[in-house]
Amino acid sequence: MTDWANILINAGLTALYLFLAICVGLLFMGIARKVTARIHNRVGPPIYQNFLDVGKLLAKKSNIKHNWIFDFAPLFALAGVLLALAYLPMGGYRLLSGDGDLILLLYILVIPALGFALGAGASANPNAGVGVMRALTLMLSYEMPFLLVLLSLMIYYNTASLTTLLEKQMHSVWAIDVLPISALAADIALQGMMMEKPFDIPIAPHEIASGPLVEFGGNYLGMLMLYSAGSIVVETSLFVDLFLGGGIVLNPAVYGILAYVVNYIVWFALIFVVWMIAIFINAVFPRFRIEQAFKFYWKWPTLIAALGLAQAYIMSVILGVSV
Amino acid sequence: MKEFELFVGPQHVGVTGNMMYHLWVDGDTVVKAETHVGYLHRGFEKLMERRSWLMNVALIPRICVPEPDVNEAVYAMAVESLMDWEIPERAKYIRAMVLELARLSAHLLAISGYAGTIGLYTIPQWLIGDRDYILDLFEQLTGARVYHIYIFPGGVRWDLPNGFLRKLEKVLNYLESRFKLYDDLLFQNKIFFDRAPDVGVIPKEKAIEWGVTGPNLRACGYAYDVRKVDPYAAYPDLDFEIPHYPKFGDFEVLGHGCDCYSRMVVRRLEMEQSIRILRQIIKKIPDGPHTLKLPNPLAWKVPAGYAYARVESSKGEYGYLVISDGGKMPYRVHVRGPSYTHGINVIEKIAPGLNIADFAQTAFSLDVCPPDIER
Amino acid sequence: MTPENPNPLPSIIPEKDWKKIQRMLSKRSLWMVHFCTGCGAMEMPPTMTSRYDMERFGIIPMATPRQADLLLVTGYVAVKTLKRIVRVYEQMQDPKYVIAFGSCPINGGIYWDSYNTIKRLDKYIPVDMYIAGCMPRPEAIMDAFLKLMKDIDEGRADGWLRYKKYYEKYKANQRRVFKRWDE
Amino acid sequence: MNAVGIFKELGIEYEEMKVKGNKDPRYRAKVDPEKLEDIILKFKNNGFRHFVALSCVDWIKEGNMELIYHLFSYDNLEDVFLSIYLPRDQPKYKSLRHLFPQIETYEREIHEMFGVEFEGNDRLGEFILEDWEDMPPMRKDFDTEKYAKEKYGSVPLVEEGGEKE
Secondary structure (H helix, E strand, O other), rough: OOOHHHHHHHHHHHHHHHHHHHHHHHHHHHHHHHHHHOOOOOHHHHHOHHEEEEEEEEHEEEEEOOHHHHHHHHHHHHHHHHHHHHOOEEEEOOOOOOOOOHHHHHOOOOHHHHHHHHHHHHOOOHHHHHHHHHHHHHHHHHHHHHHHHHHHHHHHOOOHHHHHHHHHHHHOOOHHHOOHHHHHHHHHHHHHHOOOOOOOOOHHHHHOOOOHHHHHHHHHHHHHHHHHHHHHHHHHHHHHHOHHHHHHOOHHHHHHHHHHHHHHHHHHHHHHHHHHHHHHHHOOOOOOOOOHHHOOOHHHHHHHHHHHHHHHHHHHHHOOOOO | OOOEEEEOOOOOOOOOEEEEEEEEOOOOEEEEEEEEEOOOOOOOOHHHHHOOOOOHHHHHHOOOOOOOOHHHHHHHHHHHHHHHOOOOOOHHHHHHHHHHHHHHHHHHHHHHHHHHHHOOOHHHHHHHHHHHHHHHHHHHOOOOOOOOEEEEEOOOOOOOOOOOHHHHHHHHHHHHHHHHHHHHHOOOOHHHHHHHOOOOOHHHHHOOOOOOOOOHHHHHOOOHHHHHOOOOOOOOHOOOOOOOEEOOOOOOOOOOOOOOOHHHHHHHHHHHHEEEEEHHHHHHHOOOOOOOOOOOOOHHOOEEEEEEEEEEEOOOOEEEEEEEEOOOOEEEEEEEEEEHHHHHHHHHHHHOOEEHHHHHHHHHHHOOOOOOOOO | OOOOOOOOOOOOOOHHHHHHHHHHHHHHHEEEEEEOOHHHHHHHHHHHOOOOOHHHHOOEEEHHHHHEEEEEEEOEEHHHHHHHHEEEEHOOOOOOOOEEEOOOHHHOOOOOOOOOOOOOOHHHHOOOEEEEEEOOOOHHHHHHHHHHHHHHHOOOHHHHHHHHOOHHHHHHHHHHHHOOOOO | OOHHHHHHOOOOOEEEEOOOOOOEEEEEEEOOOOHHHHHHHHHHHOOOOOEEEEEEEEEOOOEEEEEEEEEEEEEOEEEEEEEEEEEEOOOEEEOOOOOOOOOOHHHHHHHHHHHHHHOOOOOOOOOOOOOOOOOOOOOOOOHHHHHHHHOOOOOOOOOOOOOOO
16 A cells, blocks of 8 residues: 555656656746847747647647657657656756766667657658758767766766766865866757757758758647757756756755755756856857858867866876865 | 758748749759749739839839839839930939938848848847838838838929938938947857858859849949949939948958858948938938929820830849830830849859758848749 | 547546637747748738737747648739648648738739739638738738737637638639649 | 940941930840841950840730840940840740850740740740640730639639638
């Protein structure tokens, strides 16, 4: 009996947790639209606009029939992002964890892109095909600096587990204080990961009519919108977890439930800041061509990340100041 | 990889208006392009043969939507040639003023469309917002925002309203103060420098032969402008320069000319010249009648003959060949739109070899306006 | 093709309330197709941008018809364009709405005697809202959007249902003006 | 060499068109269709490198079609209009698209709108119109009002009213 109760409570908590994360993502999309509108000198939609959009899309029915892979693709993308959400600590709370989950997370982040690729392939629309090719190339380009950044963190903190990483940051200082160079490289990589300008190449509407999304409509598009809301949280939260200590200011072991609430609020504020930086950059830059983005990523951010790696190596291995 | 077909348009964000480019793409590179037009064909030339000389004034602005005034001006000039009318000086100045305002608004639209294609959505928001002040001026002057029907054979419909020139001066000052922002955001943007130069190049030696005109020709390094080579309205009395590659003033000269970058910078510099011209007009505009004393408009008989009039629109040379057989209606009107060559012949020739990411920006930098292709 | 959107949760939400919720949501988030069918598209940029800003009402342009709910037929419709408009309209997902823009789709406007423009749009696809004028000012466009929202809320914007009901008749009319469908 | 000089050299009669508004002179000449290609080449080699337009006029009373080749010189600032006349019932001419590439587009349009056949242009065919079955619409004997009334006026209204929810 108690087992069942436990499972039910756990399931409820999980659902609430993922639901909250998606809501935060949708709210962020609305805020981004409002902020962008203010930069454009206009009023902009209400910040809850994206909730209405998602509701409308989910209430619509999609009449587009290609094959079952196409139907499966949005689910695949959404499931991928939910899994990533489950693995990411948000305000110190996380559903799943394990040793070496820093590397696992990298692979989970690829799942949604595969979902897009499946859907685009099934729809046989050339625009979608080009868009997916671009998305995969873009992934290949930002992953180079990002891997170097992860490596520097692993060397400095001597762990491949996110939980340990957070704990170590909680007991000393945030990683951004000791590894600022790596943090800079990670933020540039983050811009590409979130597909904000100048790296919104895969969905460029003027070139390929919104790319992988071109065939999706109705409730499929609604699911994809939920996916993108979730991925905003995943990506900003990833940065916060890696470099800003996951927003953990109070030790849950000492303060209990209060710590969770405070940490969640701090985490929210931190991912908001990271998101706003991305939005401001988004508003004032045109987009690269894909090969320019590739060259850019393999040049400057990679160089910066390599510098960060060297710093981490010198500090931890040679000077031995690692925590 | 086998080449695949890509249809840009008619329902697509990357086309200027309602037309279609049919691309054959290999990997990321366009190997062949074909333009398909006709989605906006209304048979203007046929309809004009069925309407009287004066009724046509209401019809023609609809040929080119972003810049309707050139149609009115060029039609009026052609009819005046046939009638042998010399219009009053004040009307000439007012026409020049209207045409320059139209050029400003069309360039603002062209630049914002271009910025949209490379993904800078802040520029369209600002520029089109600012363009509305020019439309407000038009509204005060003519009563309409888009189709003004203001210039007509013999002069202009009515005189300037009170205080119009003062308001014009204010708008010019405002626009000039905004140019700095546009430059910071677009014309000095690093990614614009990365993307635009040496993209969509028209071979310089072929440019004239291919029928390239207007800012696109000037971006190739020829300082040809109908306002100088075949002057009309009040332009002979006005002092202005023709910006052309490589004379870009404060702007950097990147690339080798004839590319998207030069075309956009030429447009940007032309806006400055338009403001300069408008300032001179405000100072120099003479008093006097704004129109000739016209005969009964219902019974206009235009002497038989051929007349060709041309003006410099924001897109290039705009001309009407008007043929009269002495009747109450034109016998034949042929509209020579600048986009006719840019949108079909030029783009089909320069598209092979372009990256598909650059196709939209090339099409927008040529400033193709489909309604004046098919009319 | 099912005629209407089925209610996914029949036991929790009654059919009537479900439709109400659906209408309430779709009225506040009308996405329009980015399709400049005619010269009226000239007044769309000012409506979209900083001076008039239609995003206030949740209306944004969408790149493909699959994602959109609202089709604006901006101005005269040439026969060649009508074929594309029908294609776009049929690709849109239900519920979908059409606004005919300017005097030309109402009665032909200034092109009443042109050989290449159709005179009345509602003979070929159902129209939910007309905006008169040549060209309609941005204020008129915004007004039409607000009126359409009200119509949707009250269930009067039922063009997509009429298209299904009189599908054969609409198709017959379309076939009269274009000979081929293969292209 | 300016236009007058070329006309005199080739022995072609020309007339000056009336111009008000613009400043440059415009010359119009009727030339022999056989010699047109050489004449255009002569002009092209003498600075008339800007091909402005190719227009077609249907002179129904005289029973012929006029093709007007319009050239402009940026060096001399002159316009030249060279007219050729073709029989109206079977208008046929050779394609001159090798001289100026944009002539190809004009020929496509004139083929569609006036029914003039251009030999050597392989892109003639549907250009602006689609599924057109009547006579070429720009011909003077084509009645656009009658056509519009017959084609669009006869389409019945779809029964309105719809179903209320």
